Amino acid sequence: MVEFLCGLDAAVAVVGGKWKPLILWALSVEPRRTGELRRELSGVSEKVLTQQLRELERDGVVHREIHQQVPPKVVYRLTRKGAALDRALRPLGEWGEEHMDAIREVRA
Amino acid sequence: MVEFLCGLDAAVAVVGGKWKPLILWALSVEPRRTGELRRELSGVSEKVLTQQLRELERDGVVHREIHQQVPPKVVYRLTRKGAALDRALRPLGEWGEEHMDAIREVRA
Numbered sequence: 001m002v003e004f005l006c007g008l009d010a011a012v013a014v015v016g017g018k019w020k021p022l023i024l025w026a027l028s029v030e031p032r033r034t035g036e037l038r039r040e041l042s043g044v045s046e047k048v049l050t051q052q053l054r055e056l057e058r059d060g061v062v063h064r065e066i067h068q069q070v071p072p073k074v075v076y077r078l079t080r081k082g083a084a085l086d087r088a089l090r091p092l093g094e095w096g097e098e099h100m101d102a103i104r105e106v107r108a
Numbered sequence: 109m110v111e112f113l114c115g116l117d118a119a120v121a122v123v124g125g126k127w128k129p130l131i132l133w134a135l136s137v138e139p140r141r142t143g144e145l146r147r148e149l150s151g152v153s154e155k156v157l158t159q160q161l162r163e164l165e166r167d168g169v170v171h172r173e174i175h176q177q178v179p180p181k182v183v184y185r186l187t188r189k190g191a192a193l194d195r196a197l198r199p200l201g202e203w204g205e206e207h208m209d210a211i212r213e214v215r216a
Contacts, residue, residue, distance in 0.1 A: 002215045007205030008129045008197060014204075014211055016124075021116045058214050060207075081207060088203040089116060091196040096122075097115030099168075099189060103122055106166050107110045 014059045015085065019044050019052050021093070024078065024086045027062065031077035061085050122167045123193065127152050127160050129201070132186065132194045135170065139185035169193050 004010040015021055019041055026032060026040050038049055053076060056062035061082030067073040078086060096103070112118040123129055127149055134140060134148050146157055161184060164170035169190030175181040186194060204211070 002212055004204070004208055004212065005126070005130060006133075006201060007203070007208060008201035009126075009204065010208040010211045011200045011204030012124075012129075013215075014207075015200075016120075018113070018117075021120075022113060025114075059211060060214075085200075085203055088199040091199055092119045092123075092193075093114060093116035095115070095193055095196040096112070096117065096119030099122075100112060100115060100118040103118045103167060104110055104112065106168075107121075 011085070011088070014056075014061060015089065017052055017055075019048065020056060021089055023049075023052060023056065024061070024082060024089065027076055027078045028083065028086045031065070031075045033073065033075055037076070056082070119193070119196070122164075122169060123197065125160055125163075127156065128164060129197055131157075131160060131164065132169070132190060132197065135184055135186045136191065136194045139173070139183045141181065141183055145184070164190070 002013070004013065015024070022041050023037065026037055032040070034046075034049065034053070038044060038046060041049065053062060053064070057064050061079055063077050063079050065075045065077060067075065110121070112121065123132070130149050131145065134145055140148070142154075142157065142161070146152060146154060149157065161170060161172070165172050169187055171185050171187050173183045173185060175183065
């Protein structure tokens with residue numbers, strides 16, 4: 001059984017991983033197909049993207065929707081819980097945006 | 109030169125690491141000495157705590173204050189930027205708190 005130190009620790013378990021916040025952000029704009037996500041997140045491999053989407057689905061923040069057509073169309077969307085997570089990430093993203101230059105500088 | 113994908117990516121570079129959010133949280137209550145932090149964060153080794161404090165100091169979110177007395181007293185406090193980071197983390201912590209049981213369950 002995984003134990004979490006606090007709520008933030010649990011949240012990071014869900015959203016940790018280079019691409020997950022960006023996936024949430026893209027899906028918060030509108031539902032997307034895998035190919036659309038790949039184009040938007042330039043640099044992610046198909047394997048990594050699929051893996052991260054599966055984990056987000058398992059954690060109940062992303063819903064995978066299959067449209068029965070030929071060929072079948074698979075669309076990912078945020079669940080209510082995922083939309084709340086995306087909103088909860090915004091202040092942290094804004095803090096990072098504001099201080100990005102300084103954060104980069106001390107790592108140069 | 110480190111490149112960040114977005115503000116959140118930059119913020120995670122600062123606050124990533126098991127203990128950093130807890131250090132920020134403890135210091136948001138009041139400034140602390142290293143020994144006090146160690147007792148509060150039960151489980152952290154002195155080496156890891158010192159390392160994380162140094163990184164937080166380098167990133168300008170924690171200030172190390174030396175009181176000239178015998179023996180010298182070292183106190184850590186949040187900078188203004190660090191207090192803003194702590195506040196920005198709160199919504200994410202609350203989301204994790206709310207969904208912790210479910211997050212734990214799918215990992216059992």
